[in-house]
Amino acid sequence: MTARAHDDGPPEHRLLALYHTMVMARAIERRLWVLEHLEQIPPHQPLGPPRDSAGVAKARVGMDSFVCTGLEAVQVAAAAALRPGRDWIVPCPTDLALCLAVGLSPLDVMLAVFGRASDPASGGRQSPGAFGSRAARVVMTSATAGRHVVQAAGIAYASKLLGHDEVTLVCTDERSIQSGDWHEGINFAGAHSLPLIFLIEDRARTDGPVAQHSYGSPVDRAEGYGLAGESIDGSDFDTALAAFGRATERARSQGGGTVIHALAVDLTSKVAGGGLRPPEELEALARQDPIDRTRRRLLEAGVLHAADDEQIQRDCATVVAAAVEEARAAPSPDGPRALDNVFSRG
Amino acid sequence: MPEMRMIEAVRAAMSEEMERDERVLVMGEDVGRKGGVFGATDGLYAKFGEARVLDTPLAESGIVGVAIGAALNGLIPIAEIQFADFIHPAFDQIVSEAARTRYRSNGDWSVPLVIRAPFGGGVHGGLYHSQSIEAFYAHVPGLKVVVPSMPADAKGLLKSAIRDPDPVLFLEHKKVYRLVAEEVPDGDHLVPIGPALVRREGTRLSCFAWGLMTHYCLQAAEELAAGGISVEVVDLRSLAPLDRDTILESVRKTGKAMIVHEDNLTGGFGAEVAAIISEHAFDSLDGPVVRVAGPDIPAMPFNTPQEEFFMPNPAKIAEAMRKLAAY
Known part of the structure; x- marks a missing residue:
C-alpha cells in the first residue's frame, strides 16, 4: 500500500495537509523539550519560581505530561476519517497531532503550555496536554487513566438516542486499558452497539513493572465485549487510515464499535523503567519513525516534492517560534479569577 | 393537590420532567422493568421506553461516567445509585470529573447531571445499606448536595436539580420514603436549591x-x-x-x-x-x-x-x- 490520492481516500491536498500536521506536532514537541530545559522549574524547588531582575516570576513551562512523538501518523489518520466539529474526540494527553488535525492551533497549545489567560481550552488552569474545544468537539479530559473512556460511551449513547449521525473516538495509551473504566466503557459500548472507536496508542512502554503487562491482546478483549477489533502498525499512515475508514464506516452504519490497537514505537531516549536507550537502539527505532515513513511514501508517490518538504519544515519551525513568542508575551490570569466558573453562575 | 409520600413525589418529579423535556433520561441498576428497588422509577419504563429508562450494568463508576458523557452531548441524565453505600466506586467520576468539568474548561463545558441516591439507616440495612455520605460530597466545590426531608420539597427540589446546569447529588433518606405523606403541588412546583x-x-x-x-x-x-x-x-x-x-x-x-x-x-x-x-x-x-x-x-x-x-x-x-x- 502506498500513500497517494486514492479514489476513495483523501485528495492530494488533504494528504499534504495531514503530513504538514504531523510535522507541526513534532516541531511543537521538539520546541517544548528545549523550553522545558531552559525554563521549567523543578516542582520541589523550595524558594519558589525563578524571577527576573525586576522580581517578576518567570513563566513556568510544563510539557512533560504529553509525548506525541511516534504517534503522529495514527493520530492524523484518525482525524482524516472523522468529520471535525461533528464527530466527537475524547483525547488523552498524547494526542497533540490529533487535536491539531481537527482544528487546534499551535498558539492554542502554547498558550496552555505557558498557562495563559487566553488559553482557549482552560484559561491556563489545566496542565498542558489537556486539549479541549467545545466548538471542535474535542472533550477536555482529566489526568486520570481511563475515566474518559466510559464518558465517551455516554457521548456515543447520546448520539444514538438523539438519532444524530456522529461517531466518537476515544484514545488511551497502552497502560490505561488496565483501568476499570476502560472495561466499563467498552462493555457499555458493546451492549448498546454504540458508534464508538477506541484507539489504543501502544508504544510498548511496559518493560517496567510486571503489573503493567497485559495477558491477552486488546483485540481479543474487544471481541469478548462484542466489538470489532484490529491490531495495526500505528507507524504506517496508510494502514491506519484504512483501519479508521473501516471503523467509522462500521459506526455510521449502526455496526457498533471498534477497538483499534495501534502498535507504535517509542522514539524518545528515556526508557519507561528508567535510564536511557543506547544510541544504536535509538537509530534502529528511528527507521520506524512514522513521519519519515510517511514522507518517503509521499515522495515516492509524487504527492510531495523535496523542495516542498523543506518548505513545510521551515513553515512549521516559523509558526512554532511565533506561537512561543506570542504565548510568552500573553498575560497570565489574575489570581482571584481562580474563583470563576465553579458553578454556572459565579 | 394530591397527597404523596416522598417516593411518589420523587417519581412524579422525574415523570413530569421527562414529559416536559425529551433530553431527560433516567439510568441505573434495575431502574427499568423493575422500577427501581424502592419503586422510584416504577412505571417510567412503560411510559418512556428502554432508551430513556436505562438499565445499566452493575458498575457505579460506569453509571456516572456514562451519564457525564451523555450530559456533555446534550442529554440531561438522572443517574440512580441503588444505595448511597455503593456510590464510592463513582467517587472519582463525581469529584474529579463531573464537579470539575466546568472549572477545568473555564466554562467551555458543563455537566447538567443529577445523581440520586437513597441513603441513611434505621432500616436494618447493616454496614452496606445504611451509610450517610453527604460529608464526602458537600466538601466538593462544583457539586450541589441536596437532601429533602418532606415530599413536597422532594418534588420541587428534584425538578430544580434536573433543570440545574451543574451536577447535583440528590440524597433521599430510605426511611423517609414512606414515613409521611403531605399535599404536593401539581405541575411546575419548583423549590430553589439553597434556601433552608x-x-x-x-x-x-x-x-x-x-x-x-x-x-x-x-x-x-x-x-x-x-x-x-x-x-x-x-x-x-x-x-x-x-x-x-x-x-x-x-x-x-x-x-x-x-x-x-x-x-x-x-x-x-x-x-x-x-x-x-x-x-x-x-x-x-x-x-x-x-x-x-x-x-x-x-x-x-x-x-x-x-x-x-x-x-x-x-x-x-x-x-x-x-x-x-x-x-
Missing part, C-alpha cells in the same frame, strides 16, 4: 438537621415544648450551597445551636455548620455548639441493639436539647 426552611419556630435553641433527622428533631422539639422549652428546627435541605444566612439568623435569635446528623461525628457535615456559627455568630452564643451524631465506628451494624445505639433518635435528641437549654 425553618420547620418550627422557637426561642431557646436552634436545631439544624436534614433528611430523617429533621423529623426526629421536630418530634424532640414537640416533646420539649410540653415542658415549656421552645426549640427552633431548621431543615437545611441543601448542604451545598448552604444557607448560612438562615443558620446565623436563627442562632442570633436563640443564642444556642445544635446540629443533628446520623453520619458519624468526626468530620461530619455538622462540623462545618458548627464552624460557621462559631466564626460568624460567636457574640450571640450563650452555650457551646452541640453536635448529636452517630458514633465514630466504621458503619451501622445490622443487629438491633447496635443499630439503635448508632442512630440518633427523638429521645436522644430531646435529652441533648434539654441539656443545652439548661446550660
Whole structure:
C-alpha cells in the first residue's frame, strides 16, 4: 500500500495537509523539550519560581505530561476519517497531532503550555496536554487513566438516542486499558452497539513493572465485549487510515464499535523503567519513525516534492517560534479569577 | 393537590420532567422493568421506553461516567445509585470529573447531571445499606448536595436539580420514603436549591438537621415544648450551597445551636455548620455548639441493639436539647 490520492481516500491536498500536521506536532514537541530545559522549574524547588531582575516570576513551562512523538501518523489518520466539529474526540494527553488535525492551533497549545489567560481550552488552569474545544468537539479530559473512556460511551449513547449521525473516538495509551473504566466503557459500548472507536496508542512502554503487562491482546478483549477489533502498525499512515475508514464506516452504519490497537514505537531516549536507550537502539527505532515513513511514501508517490518538504519544515519551525513568542508575551490570569466558573453562575 | 409520600413525589418529579423535556433520561441498576428497588422509577419504563429508562450494568463508576458523557452531548441524565453505600466506586467520576468539568474548561463545558441516591439507616440495612455520605460530597466545590426531608420539597427540589446546569447529588433518606405523606403541588412546583426552611419556630435553641433527622428533631422539639422549652428546627435541605444566612439568623435569635446528623461525628457535615456559627455568630452564643451524631465506628451494624445505639433518635435528641437549654 502506498500513500497517494486514492479514489476513495483523501485528495492530494488533504494528504499534504495531514503530513504538514504531523510535522507541526513534532516541531511543537521538539520546541517544548528545549523550553522545558531552559525554563521549567523543578516542582520541589523550595524558594519558589525563578524571577527576573525586576522580581517578576518567570513563566513556568510544563510539557512533560504529553509525548506525541511516534504517534503522529495514527493520530492524523484518525482525524482524516472523522468529520471535525461533528464527530466527537475524547483525547488523552498524547494526542497533540490529533487535536491539531481537527482544528487546534499551535498558539492554542502554547498558550496552555505557558498557562495563559487566553488559553482557549482552560484559561491556563489545566496542565498542558489537556486539549479541549467545545466548538471542535474535542472533550477536555482529566489526568486520570481511563475515566474518559466510559464518558465517551455516554457521548456515543447520546448520539444514538438523539438519532444524530456522529461517531466518537476515544484514545488511551497502552497502560490505561488496565483501568476499570476502560472495561466499563467498552462493555457499555458493546451492549448498546454504540458508534464508538477506541484507539489504543501502544508504544510498548511496559518493560517496567510486571503489573503493567497485559495477558491477552486488546483485540481479543474487544471481541469478548462484542466489538470489532484490529491490531495495526500505528507507524504506517496508510494502514491506519484504512483501519479508521473501516471503523467509522462500521459506526455510521449502526455496526457498533471498534477497538483499534495501534502498535507504535517509542522514539524518545528515556526508557519507561528508567535510564536511557543506547544510541544504536535509538537509530534502529528511528527507521520506524512514522513521519519519515510517511514522507518517503509521499515522495515516492509524487504527492510531495523535496523542495516542498523543506518548505513545510521551515513553515512549521516559523509558526512554532511565533506561537512561543506570542504565548510568552500573553498575560497570565489574575489570581482571584481562580474563583470563576465553579458553578454556572459565579 | 394530591397527597404523596416522598417516593411518589420523587417519581412524579422525574415523570413530569421527562414529559416536559425529551433530553431527560433516567439510568441505573434495575431502574427499568423493575422500577427501581424502592419503586422510584416504577412505571417510567412503560411510559418512556428502554432508551430513556436505562438499565445499566452493575458498575457505579460506569453509571456516572456514562451519564457525564451523555450530559456533555446534550442529554440531561438522572443517574440512580441503588444505595448511597455503593456510590464510592463513582467517587472519582463525581469529584474529579463531573464537579470539575466546568472549572477545568473555564466554562467551555458543563455537566447538567443529577445523581440520586437513597441513603441513611434505621432500616436494618447493616454496614452496606445504611451509610450517610453527604460529608464526602458537600466538601466538593462544583457539586450541589441536596437532601429533602418532606415530599413536597422532594418534588420541587428534584425538578430544580434536573433543570440545574451543574451536577447535583440528590440524597433521599430510605426511611423517609414512606414515613409521611403531605399535599404536593401539581405541575411546575419548583423549590430553589439553597434556601433552608425553618420547620418550627422557637426561642431557646436552634436545631439544624436534614433528611430523617429533621423529623426526629421536630418530634424532640414537640416533646420539649410540653415542658415549656421552645426549640427552633431548621431543615437545611441543601448542604451545598448552604444557607448560612438562615443558620446565623436563627442562632442570633436563640443564642444556642445544635446540629443533628446520623453520619458519624468526626468530620461530619455538622462540623462545618458548627464552624460557621462559631466564626460568624460567636457574640450571640450563650452555650457551646452541640453536635448529636452517630458514633465514630466504621458503619451501622445490622443487629438491633447496635443499630439503635448508632442512630440518633427523638429521645436522644430531646435529652441533648434539654441539656443545652439548661446550660
